[in-house]
Amino acid sequence: MERNTKFVDMLEDRRRDCDFLWATRPMDPALPHMLPPDSVYDRERIMQAVLQDKQVKAAIDTIAKTTGVGVKDVENNARAMINEMASKADLATVRWIGIFITKAMKRMFSQIYINEIMLSNLKKETQISQAQYIYVPSHRSYLDFILLSYILFSYDMALPNIAAGMDFYNMKIVGELLRKTGAFYIRRSFSNDLLYKQIFRSYVNTIVSHSDRAIEFFIEGTRSRSQKSTIPKYGLLSIIIESLLQGDVPDIYFVPMSINYERPPEELLFVYEMLGVPKPKESTARLFRSLSILQKPFSHGRIFFNIGEPISANQFVDKAYRQKKILQPSFKIPSSVVENIAYLIIESHKKNTVLMPINIIALLFNEKIQTKPKEPYTLDLLIQDYQWFKSFVIKSLKALMYGTETTDNDMIKQEILESLKPHDELIVLDSSNTLKIKQRHKRMKQLNYSNIKGYPLSEQTLQIAVPAINIAIYSNPTLAFLTEIVFITATIGENGIETEVALERYELLRRLFSTEFAMRPIEDKALIKIEWEKSLNVLISQNCLHTVNDLIFIGNNTKLFSILHNIILPFIDVMYVTCILLSEWTERTSVELTDRTILVETQKEVERLIFETKDRCQHPYCLSLDLYNIAWSSLLSQGIIAYQKYTNTYRTDKVKLTYLIGALLELPLRHPTEIYVDAFPSIISTSSMDVQAKL
Template sequence: MRQMFASRLAILNAHKSLTNADTVRTEAESFFDILEERRRGSDIGYALRTYTAQPYRGATPTSTCALNRMVLESQYLSYIIQEVAAESEEPREVILEEATGILDEMAQNLQLHSIRLLGFVMNKVFQSVFRSIYVNEEGLTRLQQALQEHPVILMPNHRSYMDFLVLSYIMFTYDLSLPVIAAGIRKYPHIFVALMGMKLFGEMFRRAGAFFIRRGIGSDKLYWAVLSEYVRTIVRTGYAPLEFFVEGLRSRTLKSLSPKLGMMQMVLEPFFKGEVFDITLVPISISYDRVLEESLLVRELLGVPKPKETTGGLLKARTVLQEDYGCMHVCFGTPLSVRDLMKERVIHVQYNLIPRDLPVKPNKETQEFVSGLAHTVVRLQEKNVVLSPWNLMAVVLLQNLRGIDLDLLTHRTLWLRNLVSRFGAHLNWPKHVSDSEVMSSSMTLHHSVVHCEKGRVYLVEEVGPGPVSQEEGVFRLAAAVLMCASYRNPAIHVFTRPAMVAVAMTTAVNNRMDDIIRHFNFLVELFSNEFVFVPGQSVQDFEEGCSLLQLAGVIVRSDEEMHVTEEGRETIVFLRAILQPFIESYQVVFRYLCEESSETFREKNFVPNVRRFIMKLLIAGEVQSYECLSSDVQKNVLTALLRMTAVTKTKVEEQNEFTVNTAAVKRTWTFLNGVLTPQISLEARL
């Protein structure tokens, strides 16, 4: 296997020397087009070739049926079944049968012949829709080594339904152990939605390693027990690498989401309990020039229901596969040893005091470790994202919604290219191609978002028959803005910390450092669901933002004060404009809660009512940012206020009900407006 892996990488190295077009370089890694070899070979030959993956050396060969049997016969699940039977006053056999049904619904059935079929199909699909799929060679080498040493958890970001398909495709191509993949489903009475509901494809994905998890399972004790024992058994036995999306959901905004911690806790527990020596986490960053679901994502954000995924609907989507989606980059990050990260911590003590087969509720220190590690993984995903020229163009376009001259767009994009390079971003800017050609090519690829008319570039708005009402006009422009914003968002992490420093400097008094830090910490606390911050590291975040601004020559600072340089004023204005749509979105929701909302409201009514309120303000010209209409940002505001105790949540008749502390919301609103200085510690609050 080692020789075969080495020979495949040797082929990629040979391709590298042929032409500059085959190689994309960032400061840290070299990427190679894995489709190049596929295009010269036979699809059927690729699917049927010899596959010789070398598994984790500590793994015990286990069949799917044996794995499921181990779960059902485990002492842990037996203990929970006994508890549930006692609580529900049902016979133990009835609860065991229910647990068996849950596992049957959930479990994967990984089979090599299904992977071969999927590989054959994906080979054709990927070659049809993508110009290239670039993978970092060093990352593959590191992954190959890690897979043999300890149980491996693959942790990609989640931007498209293509994500898990391309990872399995890469693993199969390079003779790496095929992963089992956590896939979400929504459970309604007798109805499955999402991948599992697509009969033909759902079964194919199951046989390709997908195991299906219901969403919204709440406090279903038995379901949680079956799921956690299933995940722990996969990790403990080394059955296969386990892949899951730490963000939990596919990001509809293409911006990183705050991590969900349930699955993270499950995969780490075998290490906490001493059942495995170590666990290796591999952050994976997947970057798209253009995502297949772009228009669907935007309509979801504006409240248009997501269509039910069916096999027929998927087959009708063949027209989508005739489009050009540019390039994809897959960056396998440096593997993280949980054992190394746990040094000087005593989390094991809690687990050593209780038999391994009994459930353990993680204590505060364990929860903080899991949360910090999950946030760190997302930050590593962000740092390894590869940006395209279009991502930078989208940033500029969103600050010029009435259109911008192509020459000025080019000038501003090139200025921004220099700034993101100073900020340390990975940028795929084509070499030996004129700047005008780069701009033209990007606009052609994204013809659904922008068009150029008489030397001026505009966002593309949907056109329909008949007269357009004011509301419909706002909706169409909002859709265009959110579509463009979805391509700005992959780059937003590059600017977040410097931009927050820029905003804090604007609202602070007399450039005093302590005031700037207070405002910065307030912004971190307020926006910690909007952007990803590692808990407890706001001091480091502030230092990072300041250091980047200093490196770019934007600020000078002392221990007491911070000032903008003359040449840095343009950058400060630009960075404040980056955050302005988010600031205005939060302000308008604060206004709704203070002026329009009843003191108590149901969760299901919140987004529709806020959307109607914002629509009126946009029509009246009282609000400028169309991004305020995004349901994601509206929900993030509510989550932030809950965390800051300006809103409280209770359960009434099986529905979430919220109570607004109007005075607290107004106080937060004034802090955001810069009218008052937030009384927040200079130290990290998160």
């Protein structure tokens, strides 16, 4: 990717201008929903429209009859709900917040690169289209929605209606300020609250049809602590798509936006959350304490903000659906339509991911620790490996990556050193120019173990796991481009494999880990085969694999094969250990099988394996609770475990479980000969013990 072809550093002008004059400049923000003036509703009119909605009124009457509470009291409750929910956009507030935000952005980040061509095209298109626009960013940090609003304000575009959680609403002062920047608040769970559910549905329908501002929400629901895509959530998306059936808007355009951080502000907190330490409760006081990250200039490096092609809902919601809605008011859009749009958005996020040098460095360093920990990983060796792997992902996988394509060692060296600067609390070069890890974990004081979500890990484990998982998090963005080919490396043995068997194993892994890697579920085996063949050809072109008649063998490029193979090992290992624990559950413990108990037992077992075996779960990333939760979800979706409603426990399908364990055992996995915990002391920096874990 050429540095200046598509992406422009929006902070460059801000560093030259007066922040106050910029924030208070004359503005006429471009509104993305072209509506006649009488069709644009202000906050009060939106609230009234919601309260007059037929389904909301029916819910009020139903609740009054079933509970014996007066209709007026239920109406007052409904009015309080919509008042709590509705946004209150105020440009003056946005201007004042903009002064502070721009100062913070200029302090924290060296550059914020934005795909200005795509943004300009979007701005032009919204001025001639009567469709409603929905901004759908990836979710990697709390900063995401602030960043999008900051970009829109910078380019004289109206701030959207932003779906926000109640965590922010409950923050003193901050909650109301965010409301005035466009936030509308949603309770985390309300499936059993008929009145709230109908009010929320009506509010979304009303702002889709009668707000001249766009809507913004995170289709992944929550931040991806692992920094890779997570499966979409369908709730809000389905309500928005249902709005199209009302006929008040000609079309709805979903605009996917990929946000990529060189160093996300919550970096270390994400590591601890993945290990089971609960995230701190959001509060205004904690927000002010977090401003300590502003002490060091450019401490979080660069951000890349990329915009995908808008996705028209009309492609999927045809006239037949609209006619059904007219004839049957209770008609709902098929779930397959919602799922299709959701995965198109996620796939756009992946395709438009911009990799940064730290992602490749972390991947290479992680491989070195596992395979040759006693050999110093010098800057010169890193330069060679970095140039080679960067060329592979750009040319063979068509990945977007920061920087210019060059073979000049000095330029590559500068690119690497520049990328390491924001990470000097994690990865450093010692006096001999050898890569070392800094010890990020400091003994935690006054930790309430009753709040731990998993098994209370030992201090020895945390000393190793915290920096190891920290590095793994930075390698994870590469999985947007690597997932399919890493699956294949787990299916090919030393003595080769029949093509048909290799494809069967690929289908198994894809089915097991489609949730883990946010892959669209595919039942059609012909489509899976096409996907497999495309990835297989990539590996053949790199001499990772070669074919003879109907057999596939490992090629001469064992270096690339090893990197790709080792990426997938923690995910397969955790799935296998979870299955073994489930098969032995009644023999191991008398505790009832629940999602909580299996999570604790799996993390406990993985901690043991990390120190005691070379066969499974060597890498500390296997301790991540994300892996257990997703493994559990995958087994549920396949009927290998089933929920028993009356006892609130689970049972296993022994036949399916036994088959899966056998299939996983047949995979020709090659675990590193070096045990990670033994390798760790040789790559740890001895001058880093003053680093504090900010919990």
